[in-house]
Amino acid sequence: MTQQQEIAALKKYVRATNFLATSQIYLKNNVLFKRPLQHGDIKPRLLGHWGTCPGINFVYANVNRLITKHNRKFLYLVGPGHGFPAVQANLFVEGSLSHYYPEIIPYNEDGISDICRKFSAAYGYPSHANPEAPGQILEGGELGYSLSVAWGAVLDNPDLIATVLVGDGESETGPLAASWYANRLVSPENNGAILPIVHINGYKISGPTRMGRMDREELEAEFTGLGYAPIYVDSALEEDVYVQMANAMDKAYAMITEIQRVARSGDDVCKPRWPVILMKTAKGWTGVPEFDGKKLEGNCDSHQVIVNKCATDEGHLTALNDWLDSYKFHELYSMNDKGELIFDEEIQTLIPPAELCCGQQRLSYGGEVVQAVKNPDLTELAYGPDVVRGTRGYSMNKMGEWMRDAFKLNAAERNIRIFSPDETYSNQLQAVFEATDRAWQWPIESWDEDMSRDGRVLELLSENLLFGMMHGYTVTGRHGMFPTYESFSQVIASMADQYCKYVHASQGIHFRKPVPACNVVLSSLLERQDHNGYSHQNPSFLGAMLEKHAEIVSAYLPADANSTLVYTEKAFAGRDKLNILVAGKKELPQWLSLEEARKQAEDGVMIWDFASDENPDVVLAGCGDYATQEAMAALVLVREQLPRVKVRFVSVTELNANGLGSLEFAAKPWLLDDIFTPDKGVVFNYHGYPNTIKKLVFDYKGASRFRIKGYEEEGSTTTPFDMGVRNGTSRYHLVIDMAYKLFQQGVIDETTHSRITTEMLQNLVDHKNYIKANGVDPEYIENWEWKR
């Protein structure tokens, strides 16, 4: 085809999709516009966002041109929040909707009627990209995540190109800004490429965008500085913008393939300068230029539904009629004798073969392409029988060894990665560097350690970027771990919500299978952020995520290293999950053999027989490794003080929004009577906010017996033990709480209760004085020993 022919085809294609996007927003009848519009053709409730649609369509057509020209795999991610009618229009034209919904959206007038009638309607099609739409890997709507998710999708998919339409509204967000930095991490040798197109239509809902008022020099300088090669396209320039864009796409494609060619020929590529297209076209392009003296096209006033009184007002209806008429849709198709649409031949040149359509790109269906992780052998990694019952060990180091072995075992598959905003060493996962490196594409100096172009660990100090990349990586069928400082995990709270929403919405879609889990590891826990101070002490993410999504979000709080190993394995085996693993990075007592740890993980709640008496008078529970340590120390103390009192110890290692333990276990709150007894007092020592446990046990009828201890927001720079002293979770506090329960139940008398309380309070005072004087915890805390 000559370029002239290609341009003609593109123009027709975009006329068709612009027409179909418009009709979805406005029409309930006469969807093919076979006759002039009547008021009765208009939907009763007009919803949608016209302004961004023409840009989405323009780019989609241009992507299809590259696909058909090069037979290459592409994804198309849509950054602008809404504009879903445009996505849907393209999915219809390329046949993906009829492929997945043959009965509901056939490739004929009925199909178009369906997407029109149901767009943005109750029990119909949502107003932004969503898993119901074939090929979409991101719940649209919340702005800022398209670019990082695209970067994640192309990792380890060397043939894939992910086009991302980045909105200029979206470009004002922090998460999007930091997403450009991923060019430091992604090697062209073994990964695919992104093709970002920044859509500068100039406006948000009601005002201009930052980029919309920048001149060409400013824009090019910014992206040059970010390390990209900007290609500028502007409908205000003299050359036909269709020609400009086709050339820009060709140029970008050539740059991508050249970078990849060099890298794959074995030459080192430092600072790969990926192309970015800066595309200036008018908001609401081809719609109604102005109305009632108001500028619509090229202004924020075309953001949503324009001429929105067309159901009743003659002038509005005429404007819509002229607008639809301008696309001359009837010239663009015919129908065969079955009534199936046959688009114009030129349009057909731009429809890729089915398997290359963006809506049917298999790599976007993570549940289809997933290869399970080959698991390391836990019997080799676990602490043996000599390291239990209080012997010291390391949870995060063990997790690092598991990941190291996983990297080795799955090296050929290239299907597992670490996304690490807070640095791998700092979270004690450094064993992985025996198997891989940190990826880095800018200069590497002679003194740099564990860095190479193609490492499987991605480190950059942006939680947003790296969580987005993990999202993109896992929904396309691979496996990711996101280890971070507990306190800063809140940075991705909103992204985690949107990820859960994507998964939840996917579960109702017949053509989507469960995708591998996102595994968030919270380490550098508040108890050991004693030295870093108050800003580093924050269990909010855990509490916030346990408020919702019970079936998707599981929190694992292993009490020791063997439990950590078991839960790491479980986390990676998960599908349609956001797992939160909570594990300390410093030396802590170990408790369970590997076999016991596996048993513990069945229900996520277990009575520890080795630490418990039969027919207990009081129950002590621990959830979290530091919380468990203090509870076990309290057991030793209470047995010294009250040798005849019987105590049961319960370890809780799994939580979800429905309750304690696994989802299955939490569904049966009455089982808690077996665990916590039907009537004895319970002192529950928890790692995070007490309110978190309060909401989880609310539905258990025995909950009023619970005294819940946790982080009370009392922190500063101090010692680990003193964190417990400040927040009432220390062993001394737990003894006081148990004694009170025992006194209430009549197991001990007032004198005994008073004696114990006084003694424990004295211990607290002594301790405080000691560390004030010495700056460290006393010896007997540091070297505390478990004994039965």
Add this chain to the structure above:
Amino acid sequence: MTQQQEIAALKKYVRATNFLATSQIYLKNNVLFKRPLQHGDIKPRLLGHWGTCPGINFVYANVNRLITKHNRKFLYLVGPGHGFPAVQANLFVEGSLSHYYPEIIPYNEDGISDICRKFSAAYGYPSHANPEAPGQILEGGELGYSLSVAWGAVLDNPDLIATVLVGDGESETGPLAASWYANRLVSPENNGAILPIVHINGYKISGPTRMGRMDREELEAEFTGLGYAPIYVDSALEEDVYVQMANAMDKAYAMITEIQRVARSGDDVCKPRWPVILMKTAKGWTGVPEFDGKKLEGNCDSHQVIVNKCATDEGHLTALNDWLDSYKFHELYSMNDKGELIFDEEIQTLIPPAELCCGQQRLSYGGEVVQAVKNPDLTELAYGPDVVRGTRGYSMNKMGEWMRDAFKLNAAERNIRIFSPDETYSNQLQAVFEATDRAWQWPIESWDEDMSRDGRVLELLSENLLFGMMHGYTVTGRHGMFPTYESFSQVIASMADQYCKYVHASQGIHFRKPVPACNVVLSSLLERQDHNGYSHQNPSFLGAMLEKHAEIVSAYLPADANSTLVYTEKAFAGRDKLNILVAGKKELPQWLSLEEARKQAEDGVMIWDFASDENPDVVLAGCGDYATQEAMAALVLVREQLPRVKVRFVSVTELNANGLGSLEFAAKPWLLDDIFTPDKGVVFNYHGYPNTIKKLVFDYKGASRFRIKGYEEEGSTTTPFDMGVRNGTSRYHLVIDMAYKLFQQGVIDETTHSRITTEMLQNLVDHKNYIKANGVDPEYIENWEWKR
């Protein structure tokens, strides 16, 4: 002074502060290094972050040079997470510590001993910037917020310059990236300026930074594109870096004053090109260059404590000794006969007059300089007696009118602003544009509305940037509102936590007074994001913030517009608060007169007599405007169905982490018996997640009687009423729940219970069929009328 003299003074000043920073990290004795070090001089537990300290000191000295030269007000914000010993060293030398802590940190050897002994020690001084440190307006540690907070501090402080040291690690975060965009918003005419210095020391904890591996051209291009004028300083260049930096500071200062001069002369300044200094100096500069063959200076290995075995190892101790010796601290001071330190004369030229020291800058003490908001007259704004009891009205529009009047009343004070990431129109606050505009410094087009250089509304699509600016604005004593889409408020979850931590930590500091509240307004609530879809339906921020900080975080969920007005007034009167106002933006039934709304706000919990029967059989509660609407509709239904049953209606409009109602009310859970009866069933209809209410009522002994209804994460594009249908919060569901409670209590028999349940379920089916067929809610839902 000649430049040569200035440079000599700077060098001495930095030698002094580098010495003092180092001694804080290492020494418990011999803090003036009067004799060679011995092992016993070293602290038992070495903590701290040396690597960033020399850069902080270098810049602090240069800021002091500008202050003393120009007698100008400066703040100094420290972006790098740690490096607090450097901040503390400067606060000591300039005398601010001795000013605020004359007994504890006198200006003599004892004072130095104190800051050494207590640095990063339990019950001592934290390891990062914090409110205990004079002049600091940000809890350090969590990276990314320094620049936005600085921008907020200089708003409406036209003489102020806020120097921000931006770390290159911090510069990898999204929030920091978006903070550069504030140059679009801040007019030079009536606001102060920031002077950002990007400290490119090249490394984070264990690896290089993005900027550390960029060349000069890349760096300058990026900042030019961002709209700044970069000034490059690099210790690797031939010219003495002290001379480079002094010149850079002079140049930056001249550029700032020139921009301000032009703007204040009445000329329009479009695209003010503020300076930014890009400063490349080595991480750990002047420390130990290398040790044991490992590169320390200019590498990540100097991030924390280097030669950290100096308490026991001879080689380490010698290295530290040589390092300390290199500063020749003894040459820099003498002592008077009272033992007070007298720093070298040249150093003294760099110590500003007390009131201009960064640690004593009055504008950084918001509690000192605050001027209370002059309140609009609620009797003029409120709906009158004709708009109550179900008549329709608008909450957010009323809030907009309140803000409009507040802008007018406080115009002279210039002490109130709106920080609006999601656009003022879209949250229905547009009445404010009768009083002010949106601020914009890049080109303004003829068709733009409500935009001018100096508007008091700041709009940009970055929640992070705008919340940071509000933080900076309020802690410096002014008043801010941050209206946002409820669903996207999670984006600032972590920033809100850090704000609360700053406030909480401030409350223990004798020289800090309570600062004006941060007021977060959640609008575009999930119930009315029916049309935008699932990504826009998320009450997580509310739930997450109600897990903690009971004394700081108050959530206000006014049931109608008059309540909204009362709570808006209350919110702006708050001190040391993060208030969350939750109000819908569409038409809703109104309930209370202004007087009743004021009464309601006293406890935040009130029995609505006009809707209640005496001696109730069952209690229905509503919390949130939409939730209240459905509850009131359920009341009408249940009275139709069961005329003899007596129902009480309770409105809950305030929540905090301790429980329902105001903080005072929540402290007395037993009062809930008066509200909810001691024994009757309670159906509680809540706006957000049920788990939020579960944790708040856990400690109330009557909580087991509560059936808590709320958002169950079932959303999509639908209608507002259908959101309730999907989540079990519709009027029909509430009737079913009340009937079940009544049946359980024996008030109605099984037949009646069964009849009502069947009828309500049929209503739900009918409704679903209706909207599936018509895409809108049926007439009888839209036009529902309250009646008693």
